[in-house]
Structures are given as C-alpha cells and as structure tokens.
Amino acid sequence: MPLQPPYRTILKPYGQALVRYAAEHPEVICLGADLTRQTETDLFRDDARLASRFFNGGMAEQNLMGVAAGLAREGRTVFVNTFGVFATRRPFEQVAMQIAYANLNVKLIGLMPGLSSPGGPSHQAIDDVAVMRALPNFTVVDVADATEVTQAVAAVAERPGPVYFRLKRGEIPVIFEDGHVLDLDRAKVIDPDPARETMTVDSVIFASGMLVASALRAATALREAGLVIDVVNVTTIKPLDATTVRRLSAEARSVVTAENHTIVGGLGSAVAEVLAEAGFSPPLRRVGIQDRFGQAASARFLFAEYGLTAQHIVDAVWELAGRDGERPAVAEIETAPGSYSPV
Incomplete structure (x- = not known):
C-alpha cells in the first residue's frame, strides 16, 4: 500500500542504485553527454571501482548512440545517461537505426x-x-517513486533489448513501502477502494511516473465525496499490460489516464488503443499536456498551468461521473524541508 503525503525523499536514488548494480556486474558501462552531475552519474564516475567504465561523450548525443551500439555489440550492458529530450528527440535516427533495429542491449536513461x-x-x-x-523492440518505463527507481535499475539492466527509462532526478519521494515489488510486466492496482467489494467502481485512474502521487491524492478527495476509485500504477507503458487495462476498465463506469507527457501518443493513447481494440467504450478522459509546447517556469507552476495536478484529475473524474454539486477540492499539504508533496 502507498504511504501518505508529505513523503520523505531520497537524494539521487538512481545514481546510488546504478553504482550498486555495476559494482556486481562488470559488463555494465556508463555513458554520459556532458551532464554527469545532472544525471547522478558523478557517483559512478567518482567510484574507484567503476571509473574505468565511465565515458563522457560530450554534447554529441548522436555520436554517443553509435558508441553505445558498438559497446553493446561487444556484449556490454550500456547505460546512456542524459536529459530525456536529448536521449530521444535529438538522436532519434541513430537510436532507431543503430540500437532499436539491431535490438541491442542499450538502456537510455x-x-x-x-x-x-x-x-x-x-x-x-x-x-x-x-x-x-x-x-520496435523498445521497452518504455516510467517509475513513480524512489523505491521503484532503486529496483528499476536491475530490472532494466536485465531486460533483454533496448529500454527507455524516464525518471525525475535529485530528491525523489518515497511513495511505496519497502515491501513494494516492481514488476515491469504488470500494471498494479496500488490503492484499491475498499468499497469496490460491494459497489461498482466509478472510475479507474491509470497513472504513470510523477502523476501516480497526484492520482493518489485525487482518489482520496473523490472517495471522501462518495465515489469509488481505483488507482493503477502503470510502470511500463510499452509493452502495456493490456490484460489488466481491459479487466479493470470493464469493472469501472469510467476511465481516466494521468501522465506527465502530451496526451498524443503517451499513456492515454496506449490505454485508448487497448480499449478500442477490445470493443470497450467506457467514458475516457486523458489528463496530460493538451498538445502544447512547454515554457520556462517551475514545475509547480507548469503542472498547474498545463493541467497535471491532482485537482485536474479530480475534475476529470467528477465530470465523467456526472455528479451535481460542487466538486471536491484537493486539500493543501504543508511540505517541510526534505519532504515532497505532489501538486
């Protein structure tokens, strides 16, 4: 079961987990693109046991993908670390032709x-x-918290073929207890409504990444207003756990997806594709970026401006439920230093 906000945080859980895994697996190579500290790989570079396996390719991401492909062809497990936009948009042709087409064991972080x-x-x-x-061939992973980040490094490394693993950096909230087990092949109901045993689920919320915490907050507000809500953590967006999506959607009156991504081609699109192919037609809302470019501002401002908050999830569910009266408001949570609360 998830913990309650505000959440404690862990600093650089990805960098720490990569160091631990690489120390026991000599085949692991760490590549960077002049963003070593910013991608937490300074921990890898500065570890005397691992320094010889760290290479900074500079701001040349297209070339870096070729280097990664060559190392993978020699039997190495290659972690390529940079900002998401520089791992996907800038070197797309090289990723497609040199890594995906050859189905190589390269992990894009x-x-x-x-x-x-x-x-x-x-x-x-x-x-x-x-x-x-x-x-083709790529697995796409979007984790929710530090507990999942820590487990995902090994899971991603040991998954055959190329993987794209997107995650927040720095201080990451701990949403799940230590007993939480990451499974890249399953979407999990992480917060089932106890009322679902005797009542129909009003809405199932499929959330990924940073919006999992927001979905949990939204569910709390909606349940207090009398709605029955399930929250599902979709860690792996491709391949999507279509069996779970179909089953839970068939049990609910409506479906909401929530993602820190455009609604075009992301989690919402993936869920909609599964439902359409299954012949299901539940009312559906996709909470995400509505086909707009971003702007320079704080994440808290941007999430509110672009409709990615817990309140936006509440509003989507409430509209689908067709309820009269004032919609529930998500309570503000005071956040102390070293803790995190989703917007």
Missing part, C-alpha cells in the same frame, strides 16, 4: 521528464514516450 524541467521547450521531454513507443 532520460532524466527530467515532461514538465519537470524548468528549461523551456528545448529541455522538456513532453513527447519522449510517444517517440519511443513508436520504435
């Missing part, structure tokens, strides 16, 4: 996903999931 970057359109990976979903 895209940090600063979606609107988590304050750097404006050039640095905001709002379309990375759509781009990578389109490539």
Whole structure:
C-alpha cells in the first residue's frame, strides 16, 4: 500500500542504485553527454571501482548512440545517461537505426521528464514516450517513486533489448513501502477502494511516473465525496499490460489516464488503443499536456498551468461521473524541508 503525503525523499536514488548494480556486474558501462552531475552519474564516475567504465561523450548525443551500439555489440550492458529530450528527440535516427533495429542491449536513461524541467521547450521531454513507443523492440518505463527507481535499475539492466527509462532526478519521494515489488510486466492496482467489494467502481485512474502521487491524492478527495476509485500504477507503458487495462476498465463506469507527457501518443493513447481494440467504450478522459509546447517556469507552476495536478484529475473524474454539486477540492499539504508533496 502507498504511504501518505508529505513523503520523505531520497537524494539521487538512481545514481546510488546504478553504482550498486555495476559494482556486481562488470559488463555494465556508463555513458554520459556532458551532464554527469545532472544525471547522478558523478557517483559512478567518482567510484574507484567503476571509473574505468565511465565515458563522457560530450554534447554529441548522436555520436554517443553509435558508441553505445558498438559497446553493446561487444556484449556490454550500456547505460546512456542524459536529459530525456536529448536521449530521444535529438538522436532519434541513430537510436532507431543503430540500437532499436539491431535490438541491442542499450538502456537510455532520460532524466527530467515532461514538465519537470524548468528549461523551456528545448529541455522538456513532453513527447519522449510517444517517440519511443513508436520504435520496435523498445521497452518504455516510467517509475513513480524512489523505491521503484532503486529496483528499476536491475530490472532494466536485465531486460533483454533496448529500454527507455524516464525518471525525475535529485530528491525523489518515497511513495511505496519497502515491501513494494516492481514488476515491469504488470500494471498494479496500488490503492484499491475498499468499497469496490460491494459497489461498482466509478472510475479507474491509470497513472504513470510523477502523476501516480497526484492520482493518489485525487482518489482520496473523490472517495471522501462518495465515489469509488481505483488507482493503477502503470510502470511500463510499452509493452502495456493490456490484460489488466481491459479487466479493470470493464469493472469501472469510467476511465481516466494521468501522465506527465502530451496526451498524443503517451499513456492515454496506449490505454485508448487497448480499449478500442477490445470493443470497450467506457467514458475516457486523458489528463496530460493538451498538445502544447512547454515554457520556462517551475514545475509547480507548469503542472498547474498545463493541467497535471491532482485537482485536474479530480475534475476529470467528477465530470465523467456526472455528479451535481460542487466538486471536491484537493486539500493543501504543508511540505517541510526534505519532504515532497505532489501538486
């Protein structure tokens, strides 16, 4: 079961997990693109056991993908680390032809996903999931918290073929307890409504990445207003766990998706495709970026401006439920230093 906000945070869980895994697996190579500290790979570079396996390719991402492909052909497990937009949009042809086409064991790590970057359109990976979903052989992963980040490094490394792994950097919230087990092949109901045993589910919320925490907050507000809500953590967007999507959607009156990404080609599109092919037609709303470019601002401002908050999820569910009266409001949560609360 998930914890309650505000959440404690862990600093650089990805970098720490990569160091631990690489120390036990000599085949792991770490590549960077002049963003070593910003991608937490300074921990790898500065570890005496691993320094000989770290290479900084500079701001030349297209070339870096060729280097990664060559190393993978020699039997190495290659982690390529940069911001999400520079791992997908800039070197797309090289990723497609040198990595995806050859089905190589290269792991692209895209940090600063979606609107988590304050750097404006050039640095905001709002379309990375759509781009990578389109490539044959690629697995696409979007984790929710530090617990999943820690487990995902090994899971991604040991998954055959290329993987795109998007995640927030720096201080990451701990949403799940230590007993939480990451499964890249399954979407999980992480917060089932106890009332679902005797009542029909009003809405199932499929969420990924940073919006999982927001979906949990939204579910709390909606349940207090009398609605029955399930929250599903979709860690792997491709291949999507279509069996779980079909089953839970068939049990609910409506479906809502929530993602830190454009609604074009991301989680919402993937869920809609599954439902359409299954012949299901539940009312559906996709909470995400509505076909717009980003802008330079704080993540808190951008999430509110672009409709990615817990309140926006509440509004989507409430509209689908057709309820009268004032819609429930998501309560503000005071956040102390070293803790995190989703918007």
